[in-house]
Amino acid sequence: MSAAVGETDLWAVARRFQLSRGFIQTLLSSAAAFCSCVLHFTEEFEEFWPFKALLAELIKRLSYCVTAELVPLMEVAGVLELYSAGYSTLAHLANADPGKLSAALENLNKRQANMIVASAKMLLNEKASALQEEVDELLMLPLDLPTA
DSSP states (O other): OHHHHTTSOHHHHHHHHTOOHHHHHHHHHHHHHHHHHHHHHHHHOGGGHHHHHHHHHHHHHHHHTSOGGGGGGGGSTTHHHHHHTTOOSHHHHHTOOHHHHHHHSTTOOHHHHHHHHHHHHHHHHHHHHHHHHHHHHHHSOOTTOOOO
């Protein structure tokens, strides 16, 4: 499991352990489903708050079966081609020039490039908003703060 989640591709893991690639994918899918159940469990109990972010990231890594650096890009279509062209982060895509993006990928027209850049900007803004909400929540004065 560690090798499959690590930086190795599924083909290499399947060869290393002499298993079929389908079995490895099924194992990762089952592990992602179990992690999702555990995540929902931890959300019910305040004392398990540290596990929420950890499990959310692990679920994405298990579901997408890619290296950690590709996880944020997996929400955008055509990830591997974009990565090969040098667009390795969501910020790269959000700040990309659609003309240069369509020129870098042979089957991508300008309209599709505009949509990818707009989608990346939207995802980046959503992530920034979620992080800002988390910061605000952490900095908020607790209502049950002892006064003595």
